[in-house]
Amino acid sequence: MPPRRPDAAPRFWETARRLVAVHPDFVSVTYGAGGGDRATAHRVVATLLAGTPVLPIAHLTCVGASREDVSEVIDDFLDAGVRAFLALRGDPPRDQPDWRPPADGVHSSIELVRLLREVEAARSAADPSSALRGAAHPLSIAVATFPDGNPAAGTTRAQEVRRLLEKQQAGASFAITQLFYDADSYTGFVAEARAAGVTIPILAGLLPTTEPARLRRVEELTGVVAPSRLLASLEALDDPEARHAYGIARSVEVAQAVLDAGAPGLHVYTFNKHRPALDLLDGVGLLRREDPDLLAAGAPGVAAHDSRPAVGGLAPLGAAYRADASAPAGG
Ligand SMILES: Cc1cc2nc3c(=O)[nH]c(=O)nc-3n(C[C@H](O)[C@H](O)[C@H](O)COP(=O)(O)OP(=O)(O)OC[C@H]3O[C@@H](n4cnc5c(N)ncnc54)[C@H](O)[C@@H]3O)c2cc1C
Numbered sequence: 001m002p003p004r005r006p007d008a009a010p011r012f013w014e015t016a017r018r019l020v021a022v023h024p025d026f027v028s029v030t031y032g033a034g035g036g037d038r039a040t041a042h043r044v045v046a047t048l049l050a051g052t053p054v055l056p057i058a059h060l061t062c063v064g065a066s067r068e069d070v071s072e073v074i075d076d077f078l079d080a081g082v083r084a085f086l087a088l089r090g091d092p093p094r095d096q097p098d099w100r101p102p103a104d105g106v107h108s109s110i111e112l113v114r115l116l117r118e119v120e121a122a123r124s125a126a127d128p129s130s131a132l133r134g135a136a137h138p139l140s141i142a143v144a145t146f147p148d149g150n151p152a153a154g155t156t157r158a159q160e161v162r163r164l165l166e167k168q169q170a171g172a173s174f175a176i177t178q179l180f181y182d183a184d185s186y187t188g189f190v191a192e193a194r195a196a197g198v199t200i201p202i203l204a205g206l207l208p209t210t211e212p213a214r215l216r217r218v219e220e221l222t223g224v225v226a227p228s229r230l231l232a233s234l235e236a237l238d239d240p241e242a243r244h245a246y247g248i249a250r251s252v253e254v255a256q257a258v259l260d261a262g263a264p265g266l267h268v269y270t271f272n273k274h275r276p277a278l279d280l281l282d283g284v285g286l287l288r289r290e291d292p293d294l295l296a297a298g299a300p301g302v303a304a305h306d307s308r309p310a311v312g313g314l315a316p317l318g319a320a321y322r323a324d325a326s327a328p329a330g331g
Contacts, residue, residue: 001030001272002040011272016044018274020052021294022287025265026084028057028142028176033090034064038073046080052294057142058082060116061090062106064099067115070106074119084140086176087112091152110163113141113170143167145175145202147189151223161192164202174201176267179218181209181227183257190262204258207269208276209234210247218269248276252283259284 003012019027027048031041041058048056058077062070077085089109092099106112120139124131145167146160155163164175175198180186186204193202209215212234215226230250237243255266266286268277281287 002037002044003272004037015270015272015274016048017294019270019277020048020054021290021292022278022281023291024054026055026057028059028086028267031059031061031088031090033061034093035061035069035073042076042080045077045082049081055084056082057084057086057140059086059088060112061088062109062112062115063090063092064101065106066102066104067106068104070112070115071119074116075123078120078123083137084142085116086142086144087116087172088144109143110166110170113143113167113172116141117171140173141171142203143172143175144178145189145193146178147180147185148178148224150178151225152221157189157192161189161196161198164193164198165196168198168200172200174203176203177205178222179205179207179224179269181224181230181254183254183261186258186263187261201264203265203267204255204263205267205269206251206255206258206280207271208248208251208280210244210251210276214271244276244279248279248283251276251280255280255284 003009016027029041029045029048031037045056045058048054060070060073060077065073074085087109089107089112092101101107106115116139120134124134143164145164146155147157149156149160167175177186177189190202207214207218209226209230212226212231215231215234218224219226234243234247237246259266266281266284268280270277278287
């Protein structure tokens, strides 16, 4: 999540360095609906790309933007060498009941996936070196999916299964789930998606459940309800270390269950905090040895503090795959 303010930048880059040092298969960088953090998101992705060995995935939203604007943002990312995107619609502004999308806009993630493929194809047709890059590093386009339906959008699981099939048909390479608290949410959804014809990898999105305030805030943002027993158990623990340990243990149970059920890997919602993410991965045996060069202050790229003003993104993220699973296309 790009730093919102200049004074948040040093801590942001420290977190990024910690995550990158354990070699996740990718880190993804959020992008605010409306594109208010466009410049900061671009700088963060470009810095990760230039200064680390880890694949950055650029989130991209389209809600409220014209086709021309979105094409320009895509071009900017492609010019910087970005080859992996998470194509999202984003949510319309909540405080504007009369809000209507622009007539010439890109109205859904499905239209955005198609537009990404179109822009890439046009660049390849216009320029032989772009065509070569495309052949050597095919564009990887992830999409979001919602195992229990999307409460924020009022959709059911069955609608989201159909929606995911449409996203796949539009050209999506793999999917990342919304966070969930019960392994059955993931396994049930994947079973229905496979039965419906979805063949792309479906990566399990997990939030380390260490902070009750975070769980409540995420519920406000996404509509995904935190289990009341989990909240009560966390809140009953006054000692922060005991709460952390309890929350990690609960998250590890869920993570292990989905991995045992065949999940290709985990996408950890970090909310720009490294310790819960790394402890969760450690708990399921996915933590790779830290790279001392990338941890050292002064490491290339990630050590550079971007202190220019910035505004918010939405979600969080670091990712790790099982060592025996293949990375997404182009990754
Ligand atoms: C992993 C992940 C990362 C995210 N990162 C960001 C981020 O960086 N920035 C950000 O702003 N937001 C982010 N979001 C939130 C996301 O933008 C919202 O949840 C948004 O409401 C849905 O996005 P989408 O790409 O699935 O939209 P779409 O697939 O385009 O769906 C949009 C709308 O279509 C409708 N719809 C769905 N299914 C059907 C159907 N079967 N028939 C008819 N209509 C249907 C729904 O009303 C839905 O609201 C993220 C979500 C996830 C899960």
